[in-house]
Amino acid sequence: KDFDSLLSAILRNVFLAKISATDEDKIIEDGLAVAERAGLQAKQLAHQLSIFAQGGYQVHKMEQMEPLLKEAAQNIFKDPGIKCNIYIPEELWQCEIDAKQIRQVFENVLINAKEAMPNGGAVDLIAENTTIGTNIKSLKKGSYVRITIKDYGEGIPPEHLSRIFDPYFTTKKKGRGGLGLGLAISDSIIKYHSGLISVESSVGLGTTFSIYLPATLKNEA
Numbered sequence: 001k002d003f004d005s006l007l008s009a010i011l012r013n014v015f016l017a018k019i020s021a022t023d024e025d026k027i028i029e030d031g032l033a034v035a036e037r038a039g040l041q042a043k044q045l046a047h048q049l050s051i052f053a054q055g056g057y058q059v060h061k062m063e064q065m066e067p068l069l070k071e072a073a074q075n076i077f078k079d080p081g082i083k084c085n086i087y088i089p090e091e092l093w094q095c096e097i098d099a100k101q102i103r104q105v106f107e108n109v110l111i112n113a114k115e116a117m118p119n120g121g122a123v124d125l126i127a128e129n130t131t132i133g134t135n136i137k138s139l140k141k142g143s144y145v146r147i148t149i150k151d152y153g154e155g156i157p158p159e160h161l162s163r164i165f166d167p168y169f170t171t172k173k174k175g176r177g178g179l180g181l182g183l184a185i186s187d188s189i190i191k192y193h194s195g196l197i198s199v200e201s202s203v204g205l206g207t208t209f210s211i212y213l214p215a216t217l218k219n220e221a
């Protein structure tokens, strides 16, 4: 929080300097624009890290997934242009999770979906109960809630697929967001929850992320 207010103070003053620069101050103005973008990125990073750093003292509570998913979708798809179709069965299992962290994961994936469809389109957000046997190697046998987030955007070329969860891997233009940390942080959060995040994609057709979170059935709780 302190770090965030420091950055806000810097940004406020950069902004003031920028609007008081005269026409002859073109170089100063360009410099300030660079400082401003860096400041905004630092703010975004500080926010992600502050949520992630809570992993040290994670609060795992039994949560309903439905409100979390709906909040995340509402936060990301504020403006029209992208239609978010949400399918959640009534009897969806509950999960023991850190709600703030998991909402951040949903938001990171939804932001990517939005950024993959600059001209608008649709995103499908599907939640399901599923039982995993031995079919997914990196998951223990048991009950899971699977969240599927499907976009119809640009897709990911096969040579990038294995790198998208790497810290700082990004294909987005420098200076316009795109630190390449969204998925790296999301992957860590899901691993802390003993879950799994996986991806399938076809260039030109779209991308599907699947997030598995261990479920706690009512009679086990």
Ligand SMILES: Nc1ncnc2c1ncn2[C@@H]1O[C@H](COP(=O)(O)OP(=O)(O)OP(=O)(O)O)[C@@H](O)[C@H]1O
Pocket (backbone or CB within 6 Å): 108, 112, 113, 116, 151, 153, 154, 155, 156, 164, 165, 169, 170, 171, 172, 177, 178, 179, 180, 181, 182, 183, 184, 207
């Ligand atoms: N839904 C998607 N469609 C197409 N490409 C994607 C999608 N999601 C992720 N990617 C690719 O994976 C890369 C890494 O994603 P990640 O969210 O980690 O970083 P970023 O979005 O580039 O930056 P940040 O999330 O830090 O703002 C992206 O730059 C993009 O190339």
Ligand SMILES: [Mg+2]
Pocket (backbone or CB within 6 Å): 108, 111, 112, 182, 183
């Ligand atoms: Mg991202």
